[in-house]
Amino acid sequence: MKKHIVVIAGDGIGQEVTTVGKQVLDRIAEKFGHEFTYDEALIGHAAIEATGNPLPEETVTKSKQSDAILFGAVGHPKYDNDPSAKVRPEQGLLGIRKALGLYANLRPIKLFDELLHSSSIKPEFLQGADILFFRELTGDVYFGEKGRKDDGNTAYDLMIYSRYEVERIAVKAFDAAMTRRKKLCSVDKANVLESSRLWREVVQEVAKRYPEVEVEHQFIDAAAMLLIKDPRRFDVVVTGNLFGDILTDEASQIAGSMGMLASASVGDTTGLYEPIHGSAHDITGKGVANPLASVLSAALMLDISFGMKAEAEAVVDAVDQVLKAGFRTRDIADANTPKDLILGTEAMGKQLLSKL
Numbered sequence: 001m002k003k004h005i006v007v008i009a010g011d012g013i014g015q016e017v018t019t020v021g022k023q024v025l026d027r028i029a030e031k032f033g034h035e036f037t038y039d040e041a042l043i044g045h046a047a048i049e050a051t052g053n054p055l056p057e058e059t060v061t062k063s064k065q066s067d068a069i070l071f072g073a074v075g076h077p078k079y080d081n082d083p084s085a086k087v088r089p090e091q092g093l094l095g096i097r098k099a100l101g102l103y104a105n106l107r108p109i110k111l112f113d114e115l116l117h118s119s120s121i122k123p124e125f126l127q128g129a130d131i132l133f134f135r136e137l138t139g140d141v142y143f144g145e146k147g148r149k150d151d152g153n154t155a156y157d158l159m160i161y162s163r164y165e166v167e168r169i170a171v172k173a174f175d176a177a178m179t180r181r182k183k184l185c186s187v188d189k190a191n192v193l194e195s196s197r198l199w200r201e202v203v204q205e206v207a208k209r210y211p212e213v214e215v216e217h218q219f220i221d222a223a224a225m226l227l228i229k230d231p232r233r234f235d236v237v238v239t240g241n242l243f244g245d246i247l248t249d250e251a252s253q254i255a256g257s258m259g260m261l262a263s264a265s266v267g268d269t270t271g272l273y274e275p276i277h278g279s280a281h282d283i284t285g286k287g288v289a290n291p292l293a294s295v296l297s298a299a300l301m302l303d304i305s306f307g308m309k310a311e312a313e314a315v316v317d318a319v320d321q322v323l324k325a326g327f328r329t330r331d332i333a334d335a336n337t338p339k340d341l342i343l344g345t346e347a348m349g350k351q352l353l354s355k356l
């Protein structure tokens, strides 16, 4: 199959990890007889530096014309420490999600067996944990009206959801639950927020179309607690943009590290595949970032956008083999990991390629 992929590496470790993600895609193409062509596009701080705009029009055009997008990360300390900055790298990411109508962000929480004992959570609470988050991605407080009033002394971000926005993400989540363990947990704050009461109402309506799915509703505060206390109780979780952002960073500790969590942002058009982590200023340029989230995002691309199941499985299997062989990046190593098995980004990539 011929596929055209746009690589939007972005900022910080985004550059380092997408290099490995792309190498893995190349190896898959070679191994399975596909032809993948690539283009690059700017976003975030890198785009601001080059064009003054965190999301140049050209990036949107190239993305729309592609078959899939491999995304790295955006962010720069310069803006994190300057709340008054009007132009920010993160606007690039939010903008491309909106421009491409990528309303569903699938974040699988997959714990590789080999990492069971290196997690900060006790293995007896973790073994067998397997959660698929559906984070709504183009609505909520992220995209509601925002601003300042009273001479800048009051600020607001409107938390807003429309029925159709909740319905379409709920349908995707229920459809996925039907292919899994048929359990769905919807997370909101309906005891306080009106937008959450609409959320719950719509999820209850959609649930009637899926009588086989066992549905529970949890408030975000309780869900955050249950995720650590008993991760195995969850199968599919559907939630809003902000709650999903926070809960999945928390859930990264079930998988071992932020560097292990991949995601697929899908909707109306071209899918965008992005690790859940950011540009990680603290390790940028050190060559120690874990590339597996990018590699596993590439696997999601193969599966979801290209329908290449065997190819996707080959990638996940290679990750599994590398971990079984004992190799670790720093973030997933523990006190028992021999020093010579702790690899940098590039060396981890080489190990993966050797398994493919």
Ligand SMILES: NC(=O)c1ccc[n+]([C@@H]2O[C@H](COP(=O)([O-])OP(=O)(O)OC[C@H]3O[C@@H](n4cnc5c(N)ncnc54)[C@H](O)[C@@H]3O)[C@@H](O)[C@H]2O)c1
Pocket: 013, 017, 072, 073, 074, 075, 076, 077, 080, 090, 093, 258, 259, 260, 274, 275, 276, 277, 278, 279, 280, 281, 282, 283, 288, 289, 290, 291, 293, 331
């Ligand atoms: N999708 C995105 O592009 C995205 C996501 C989150 C944060 N950000 C941006 O990234 C910047 C840094 O934010 P942050 O520090 O809150 O979050 P972060 O995800 O960048 O980093 C959080 C912690 O996880 C570690 N980490 C993250 N990815 C890793 C990897 N692949 N391997 C090893 N360790 C990894 C980092 O070193 C850091 O200690 C900010 O500017 C923020 O806005 C972007």
Ligand SMILES: CC(C)[C@H](C(=O)O)[C@@H](O)C(=O)O
Pocket: 074, 090, 093, 094, 245, 276, 278
């Ligand atoms: C950088 C930021 C805009 C982004 C988000 O909040 O969606 C990030 O945290 C993520 O999880 O992809």
Ligand SMILES: [Mg+2]
Pocket: 245, 246, 249, 276
């Ligand atoms: Mg996040």
